[in-house]
Amino acid sequence: MKVSFYLFFLSFGFSLNCYGQLSIIPTWNKKPLELQHVYLIHNKDSISFSTLKIYFSDFRFKDKISGRITSIDTLIFYDLADSSTHSFFNDLNLSNYECVAFTLGLDSSKNVSGELENAYDPLLGMYWAWNTGYINLKIMGESSAVPTNSHEFEFHLGGYRSPFATAQTIQIDLNDQYIYFDLEKLFSENIKLTKNHHILMPCKDAFLISQGLSACFK
Amino acid sequence: MKSSSFLFICFLGFSILAFTLKKAIPHPFYQPKEWPKPTYNFKGNPLDYEKFELGRALFYDPILSRDSSISCASCHLQFTAFAHVDHKTSHGIDGRVGKRNAPGLANLAWRKLFHWDGGVLNLNAQAINPITHVDEMDMALDSLMYRLDRSPIYSAAFKRTFGTTDIRPFHLVKALAQFTLALISENSKYDKVKHGEDGIEFTEQEKKGLILFNNFCSSCHKPPFFASDDYKSNGLPIDPELLDFGRMTITGNKRDSLLFMVPTLRNIEYSFPYMHDGRISKLKDVIKHYTLLDYSNPLLSKELRKNPVKLSENEQKDLLAFLKTLTDKSFLFDERFKYSTMK
Numbered sequence: 001m002k003v004s005f006y007l008f009f010l011s012f013g014f015s016l017n018c019y020g021q022l023s024i025i026p027t028w029n030k031k032p033l034e035l036q037h038v039y040l041i042h043n044k045d046s047i048s049f050s051t052l053k054i055y056f057s058d059f060r061f062k063d064k065i066s067g068r069i070t071s072i073d074t075l076i077f078y079d080l081a082d083s084s085t086h087s088f089f090n091d092l093n094l095s096n097y098e099c100v101a102f103t104l105g106l107d108s109s110k111n112v113s114g115e116l117e118n119a120y121d122p123l124l125g126m127y128w129a130w131n132t133g134y135i136n137l138k139i140m141g142e143s144s145a146v147p148t149n150s151h152e153f154e155f156h157l158g159g160y161r162s163p164f165a166t167a168q169t170i171q172i173d174l175n176d177q178y179i180y181f182d183l184e185k186l187f188s189e190n191i192k193l194t195k196n197h198h199i200l201m202p203c204k205d206a207f208l209i210s211q212g213l214s215a216c217f218k
Numbered sequence: 219m220k221s222s223s224f225l226f227i228c229f230l231g232f233s234i235l236a237f238t239l240k241k242a243i244p245h246p247f248y249q250p251k252e253w254p255k256p257t258y259n260f261k262g263n264p265l266d267y268e269k270f271e272l273g274r275a276l277f278y279d280p281i282l283s284r285d286s287s288i289s290c291a292s293c294h295l296q297f298t299a300f301a302h303v304d305h306k307t308s309h310g311i312d313g314r315v316g317k318r319n320a321p322g323l324a325n326l327a328w329r330k331l332f333h334w335d336g337g338v339l340n341l342n343a344q345a346i347n348p349i350t351h352v353d354e355m356d357m358a359l360d361s362l363m364y365r366l367d368r369s370p371i372y373s374a375a376f377k378r379t380f381g382t383t384d385i386r387p388f389h390l391v392k393a394l395a396q397f398t399l400a401l402i403s404e405n406s407k408y409d410k411v412k413h414g415e416d417g418i419e420f421t422e423q424e425k426k427g428l429i430l431f432n433n434f435c436s437s438c439h440k441p442p443f444f445a446s447d448d449y450k451s452n453g454l455p456i457d458p459e460l461l462d463f464g465r466m467t468i469t470g471n472k473r474d475s476l477l478f479m480v481p482t483l484r485n486i487e488y489s490f491p492y493m494h495d496g497r498i499s500k501l502k503d504v505i506k507h508y509t510l511l512d513y514s515n516p517l518l519s520k521e522l523r524k525n526p527v528k529l530s531e532n533e534q535k536d537l538l539a540f541l542k543t544l545t546d547k548s549f550l551f552d553e554r555f556k557y558s559t560m561k
Binding site: 112114115116117121122123127129130131132161163164202203 | 259262337338339340342343346347350351359360363386387388391468469470
């Protein structure tokens with residue numbers, strides 16, 4: 001028991017000391033979320049996910065000792081279906097930092113930059129041509145809680161114009177290299193699938209749901 | 219010297235000459251004197267004649283639409299100042315009718331916002347709209363990239379001009395912008411009179427029309443573009459079928475209800491029908507519209523509310539004569555903007 005505890009502790013310490021990558025891990029019931037896997041929600045309805053895509057930007061890391069802030073303002077695209085997008089910042093020594101703040105989504109200047117390359121490529125399926133803007137968070141799937149024939153839900157949360165600006169600042173302590181995104185919490189506390197199952201443009205509901213996102217990150 | 223190596227050197231010389239001659243053709247974009255600096259970010263897409271030719275071929279190629287039936291030029295014809303004629307609102311794929319009238323394309327490098335509702339913020343990004351819009355070209359971007367990659371002509375052309383073997387949407391839209399940026403119209407009679415070219419002068423009627431224009435119209439249709447980046451209402455009531463609220467659909471702000479782009483009046487004689495939904499087909503009826511405004515309409519923009527348009531029958535004719543001086547025939551028939559294909 002004691003040995004295994006130490007082993008765990010050692011490996012933990014080791015992972016902190018090497019140059020780890022920051023990784024995003026969406027979770028359901030404290031386990032990594034898998035696409036197409038059927039989960040239970042509210043103890044009665046089924047739910048499964050077909051798409052989870054997220055934009056992150058404007059990372060600010062706070063140094064443990066000096067308190068200095070290191071900013072990295074690139075746009076990061078995350079797609080659960082593409083493992084090459086799951087980790088980033090290879091050459092950052094995460095163990096130096098106490099906490100990190102970042103933006104979920106794109107601020108208005110990024111939205112209007114007209115940049116269409118790399119993370120901004122419209123081929124990634126996050127670009128809204130009609131208002132030259134991007135989706136911050138795209139979640140699609142099926143749930144028996146959705147009261148339509150297809151039971152599909154589709155959330156394209158985005159929009160940068162007031163009063164419905166949706167990008168969120170999120171701050172978390174860096175205990176390890178992982179950022180957890182609790183979708184179970186999002187779908188049980190923020191989104192009422194019986195009422196809200198299709199949000200495809202900037203609007204009040206997109207704004208309200210986005211405001212609850214910060215509490216789903218750990 | 220052996221004759222074969224002489225021939226080889228000659229061949230080399232000629233091909234270098236041909237190459238430099240080809241390179242020497244300038245991109246048709248230029249900065250007209252007395253105009254402000256363009257808003258387009260040329261650093262992100264430096265002007266290049268070969269890219270212009272690629273963009274031109276793409277503009278005229280229906281390969282950009284799902285069933286290869288519609289090109290950009292289907293809705294933007296050169297001889298009507300790159301607007302869509304005949305139809306009130308534009309026709310796209312499968313004969314589907316769009317909600318809006320295709321505006322003429324000119325002097326795009328100086329624009330801050332695009333589309334009747336100002337929803338599009340830059341020219342590169344603009345082209346994604348018609349390509350993917352279900353009522354226009356209805357083409358999925360990934361299938362389009364695949365199609366271009368597999369086309370021997372286009373894959374070679376993108377490799378030559380952008381040095382890429384992996385064509386992405388940004389390559390495509392930059393090539394298209396190289397063409398649309400070049401669509402500069404500033405050689406109308408109005409411009410010639412202004413620059414004192416060739417001793418050309420306005421007729422008496424045009425002179426009277428210019429004064430009326432400055433009194434009633436130039437507060438919104440501002441020279442030298444005869445347009446502005448502000449969104450305004452010129453008093454058109456809503457069409458109960460189209461229910462197009464204009465700028466409000468983008469900003470979500472009630473104050474922007476029924477505000478639309480102030481379109482350019484350059485080449486206006488040719489870019490009929492008029493207004494965002496093409497509801498007015500004759501230019502003289504547009505002028506009449508401005509004389510019949512309902513000044514109790516609270517949405518009417520202040521430029522018109524504070525300065526009601528009063529024009530006698532004769533004055534309307536004078537104004538019409540002035541508007542026709544904005545026609546730029548050299549633009550409408552410019553060989554460099556005509557149909558072409560990639561060789």
